[in-house]
Each structure stands twice: as C-alpha cells, then as structure tokens.
Amino acid sequence: AQSVTQLGSHVSVSEGALVLLRCNYSSSVPPYLFWYVQYPNQGLQLLLKYTTGATLVKGINGFEAEFKKSETSFHLTKPSAHMSDAAEYFCAVNILTGGGNKLTFGTGTQLKVEL
Amino acid sequence: NAGVMQNPRHLVRRRGQEARLRCSPMKGHSHVYWYRQLPEEGLKFMVYLQKENIIDESGMPKERFSAEFPKEGPSILRIQQVVRGDSAAYFCASSPGTGVLEQYFGPGTRLTVT
Numbered sequence: 001a002q003s004v005t006q007l008g009s010h011v012s013v014s015e016g017a018l019v020l021l022r023c024n025y026s027s028s029v030p031p032y033l034f035w036y037v038q039y040p041n042q043g044l045q046l047l048l049k050y051t052t053g054a055t056l057v058k059g060i061n062g063f064e065a066e067f068k069k070s071e072t073s074f075h076l077t078k079p080s081a082h083m084s085d086a087a088e089y090f091c092a093v094n095i096l097t098g099g100g101n102k103l104t105f106g107t108g109t110q111l112k113v114e115l
Numbered sequence: 116n117a118g119v120m121q122n123p124r125h126l127v128r129r130r131g132q133e134a135r136l137r138c139s140p141m142k143g144h145s146h147v148y149w150y151r152q153l154p155e156e157g158l159k160f161m162v163y164l165q166k167e168n169i170i171d172e173s174g175m176p177k178e179r180f181s182a183e184f185p186k187e188g189p190s191i192l193r194i195q196q197v198v199r200g201d202s203a204a205y206f207c208a209s210s211p212g213t214g215v216l217e218q219y220f221g222p223g224t225r226l227t228v229t
Contacts, residue, residue, distance in 0.1 A: 049216065102148060
C-alpha cells in the first residue's frame, strides 16, 4: 500500500524567503505524485503533478517540485515566498489500480508567511 | 466550464439525524470520488463511483454511510444517524476517466453534528 509523509505540520517563512515543504512517499510501484493547496474554507487546488518523464516539474504560482526516486521524495519549493502563499499544502500519491485511481494524502503542512 | 459543485457548503445536524451531501461533477466528468477531512488530518479516501456503479468503497465506514451516483443528477453521500465523530469536511472530486490522473475538487461540505 502507498503512503505519504509530510515532515513539519507547520512551516513559517519570511516574505521573499525560500519555501521548502517536504514530502516522502512509499510505494511498491512507480508513483504518480501531486501537490495540492487548500486556502481556508475552500477545496483543494492542484499545484503540480509528476507522472513520468522530467523529474523537475513546474506548477502554478511559481512552485516546483523534484521527484527523487532514490530518496523517495517529492519536495515542494518556491524561491521567494509571497503573503498570498499562506495556505495548507498537501502532498498526495496516486496509483492506478484495477479499481480505478484514488489519492492517498499526507497530513498537510500549514505554511505561514511573515512580513 | 463550471467546476465541481457541492451543496450545501455547511450542514448542521443533531445526533441521530440524517445528512445528505450532494456533488455535481465537472461537465464531461463521469468519475466521482468522496474524501473526508477530519480536523488536523489530511483527506482520506472514502468511495469512488462511476455513473450507477460503485467501483471502490474501501474507505467507507461499514455502517450508516452510503453513496450513489445515479444516471441523472448529482452524486449523493448519505450518512444516517449521525454522531459527533462524523463532524468533518467532506470533499468531492471528479475526473473524466480512469486513465486521467488529476482529480478536481469541489469546495467541500462542512458537517457539524451537535
């Protein structure tokens, strides 16, 4: 069975600083990996995804993530944080099975951006 | 193109009542997923449906919970005889097909059981 671990339930950065949100996964087959963002009282919005091919994937709002198979990681980064990035971020893994596909989520990281 | 619609956005029920949560997938999407988010936790898969079929309900509690996605109309998640532990945010997601990996999420229904 697949699983996702997000290290750090709360991360605080200064505006303009590097954002690094950590995600490690466990999967017995090649995974498909996602990062979603959730703003207060809203649904989840897809930031980026890794399926196959290039291991560095770029997403919306200046975010990117790198798939590292040897480290079973898919960390999310952004070079310069903005106040509007404050939200909760979820890493998820998806494995296609005979029964379709379903996402397994990490427990989330709350990002706080300070002036 | 309208996104995934869920209603109501907020639902308050007393213990023992029934809760009905509705989800209209994006236009052209025939696959619906329900997830539950408990306080301070990530989203947990509950059930995956296609039109008129339940494909995977491995995440559904065995009792009191049921889901359907009829040929016409929205998908319904039904919780009978609600208890305080059912208080959570329930999210619906949709996708156009099995081979498509992305799921598009609705805004959620926040259920409060008093």
